[in-house]
Amino acid sequence: xxxxxxxxxxxxxxxxxxxxxxxxxxxxxxxxxxxxxxxxxxxxxxxxxxxxxxxxxxxxxxxxxxxxxxxxxxxxxxxxxxxxxxxxxxxxxxxxxxxxxxxxxxxxxxxxxxxxxxxxxxxxxxxxxxxxxxxxxxxxxxxxxxxxxxxxxxxxxxxxxxxxxxxxxxxxxxxxxxxxxxxxxxxxxxxxxxxxxxxxxxxxxxxxxxxxxxxxxxxxxxxxxxxxxxxxxxxxxxxxxxxxxxxxxxxxxxxxxxxxxxxxxxxxxxxxxxxxxxxxxxxxxxxxxxxxxxxxxxxxxxxxxxxxxxxxxxxxxxxxxxxxxxxxxxxxxxx
Amino acid sequence: xxxxxxxxxxxxxxxxxxxxxxxxxxxxxxxxxxxxxxxxxxxxxxxxxxxxxxxxxxxxxxxxxxxxxxxxxxxxxxxxxxxxxxxxxxxxxxxxxxxxxxxxxxxxxxxxxxxxxxxxxxxxxxxxxxxxxxxxxxxxxxxxxxxxxxxxxxxxxxxxxxxxxxxxxxxxxxxxxxxxxxxxxxxxxxxxxxxxxxxxxxxxxxxxxxxxxxxxxxxxxxxxx
Numbered sequence: 001x002x003x004x005x006x007x008x009x010x011x012x013x014x015x016x017x018x019x020x021x022x023x024x025x026x027x028x029x030x031x032x033x034x035x036x037x038x039x040x041x042x043x044x045x046x047x048x049x050x051x052x053x054x055x056x057x058x059x060x061x062x063x064x065x066x067x068x069x070x071x072x073x074x075x076x077x078x079x080x081x082x083x084x085x086x087x088x089x090x091x092x093x094x095x096x097x098x099x100x101x102x103x104x105x106x107x108x109x110x111x112x113x114x115x116x117x118x119x120x121x122x123x124x125x126x127x128x129x130x131x132x133x134x135x136x137x138x139x140x141x142x143x144x145x146x147x148x149x150x151x152x153x154x155x156x157x158x159x160x161x162x163x164x165x166x167x168x169x170x171x172x173x174x175x176x177x178x179x180x181x182x183x184x185x186x187x188x189x190x191x192x193x194x195x196x197x198x199x200x201x202x203x204x205x206x207x208x209x210x211x212x213x214x215x216x217x218x219x220x221x222x223x224x225x226x227x228x229x230x231x232x233x234x235x236x237x238x239x240x241x242x243x244x245x246x247x248x249x250x251x252x253x254x255x256x257x258x259x260x261x262x263x264x265x266x267x268x269x270x271x272x273x274x275x276x277x278x279x280x281x282x283x284x285x286x287x288x289x290x291x292x293x294x295x296x297x298x299x300x301x302x303x304x305x306x307x308x309x310x311x312x313x314x315x316x317x318x319x320x321x322x323x324x325x326x327x328x329x330x331x332x333x334x335x
Numbered sequence: 336x337x338x339x340x341x342x343x344x345x346x347x348x349x350x351x352x353x354x355x356x357x358x359x360x361x362x363x364x365x366x367x368x369x370x371x372x373x374x375x376x377x378x379x380x381x382x383x384x385x386x387x388x389x390x391x392x393x394x395x396x397x398x399x400x401x402x403x404x405x406x407x408x409x410x411x412x413x414x415x416x417x418x419x420x421x422x423x424x425x426x427x428x429x430x431x432x433x434x435x436x437x438x439x440x441x442x443x444x445x446x447x448x449x450x451x452x453x454x455x456x457x458x459x460x461x462x463x464x465x466x467x468x469x470x471x472x473x474x475x476x477x478x479x480x481x482x483x484x485x486x487x488x489x490x491x492x493x494x495x496x497x498x499x500x501x502x503x504x505x506x507x508x509x510x511x512x513x514x515x516x517x518x519x520x521x522x523x524x525x526x527x528x529x530x531x532x533x534x535x536x537x538x539x540x541x542x543x544x545x546x547x548x549x550x551x552x553x554x555x556x557x558x559x560x
Contacts, residue, residue: 242491
């Protein structure tokens with residue numbers, strides 16, 4: 001007779017039963033949890049560090065903003081050469097041996113960094129600004145080589161740029177062509193808050209997709225600096241941290257642990273797993289572990305761990321004590 | 336439809352408990368028979384339980400559900416007033432705090448419940464499906480929490496979204512599940528995922544009530560009376 005096939009009366013044969021009030025237990029648990037939640041909320045509140053905007057970034061660190069904007073225009077940023085799902089690049093494509101689901105999936109959130117982050121917003125802002133219109137025309141009609149020469153020279157000049165008290169960035173004179181005007185207007189546009197809106201612009205009136213604005217922010221160093229201050233970066237186990245001194249996603253401790261150890265954080269790697277494909281490898285390991293957890297009841301060895309490590313002796317301590325007492329009593333009663 | 340004879344009044348006190356007889360046919364009768372057999376009301380709302388559930392381990396399941404209840408209630412309030420409300424209203428911020436701490440308690444209790452069931456090998460005696468549904472609930476909850484973090488509309492959500500995108504993109508699902516798309520994450524978080532978790536929890540509770548709490552390890556069911 002299998003224990004899984006019998007009715008409850010048979011299954012619980014020999015087990016002492018006790019009165020039980022399910023609804024009372026549920027009610028007490030619900031009210032108890034509510035009390036704790038209310039106390040924690042009233043005393044500790046909750047984190048809410050304001051979001052970064054392109055406006056706040058361009059005001060706080062205009063040189064970093066311009067470095068990123070000119071990088072987007074030259075196509076040298078991470079997002080510009082990212083690969084699927086944003087574009088046909090390969091800079092951030094991860095694979096494990098012949099497995100490359102990222103490449104297989106293809107482009108679904110198309111991002112053309114020079115156009116989407118710089119040229120298109122500037123084109124939309126040309127009204128009443130003939131100098132900007134001329135600069136855009138000059139840039140768009142120049143050869144690719146010429147564009148890159150201007151951008152390379154501008155990036156070099158940014159290295160020694162000075163920032164005035166009013167936020168104006170002065171780049172040492174050089175052969176920047178129309179790039180200096182384009183970047184000057186990018187900074188003006190960002191500082192006014194206009195770029196935040198223009199990066200959300202699509203063919204629809206309602207906007208809920210922040211992909212372009214967030215990817216632009218991600219290419220800069222400003223948001224990463226703020227995250228470092230909040231101990232949110234990967235090397236600080238940032239995935240499970242929260243802004244301020246609040247508990248974060250502690251349940252992700254195992255996920256973020258893999259990022260801290262070899263071969264996942266190693267440049268040389270092992271079995272094709274290295275820092276070059278960390279994300280894919282970690283997600284793969286976590287999927288495997290989740291499937292193992294799911295199938296614990298069917299895996300010999302894994303399902304026997306609770307018998308080998310007798311923590312159940314603590315869980316059912318009183319029950320086992322009763323069993324021992326009954327066994328001792330039956331021995332005494334025996335003729 | 337008319338009848339020559341007046342219908343007899345129903346004596347509700349004497350009426351038998353509705354039950355689908357074995358000879359009744361049809362989908363409804365079949366389903367009712369199955370429900371009555373699998374989960375009679377005496378098992379759904381029991382008044383007696385094995386004495387060994389007096390252990391503290393059995394608390395974690397019910398308090399997890401309690402935390403989920405307050406999580407949903409606070410979430411409904413936040414959803415009702417809109418995604419920006421809690422950033423500009425002190426009352427809204429308080430409700431966000433209750434949501435935040437309910438999440439923390441939900442996960443703490445759920446993990447303790449999971450560990451308790453693991454060390455008690457709660458999948459024994461035909462309860463493997465109950466264990467598996469529990470693991471699925473945990474996994475879906477992690478996904479739901481993630482979508483919640485990226486729709487907070489603050490620095491935390493920005494940073495989490497731009498970091499998580501690389502892991503999601505590496506799997507090839509970045510186009511399908513775009514953490515940078517607030518609208519998509521909002522819909523998933525406030526509707527689809529909570530409904531999914533709630534249905535799974537209901538199924539999990541039905542499984543527990545239908546099968547009963549597993550016997551302690553090393554105290555198997557006696558083979559004969």
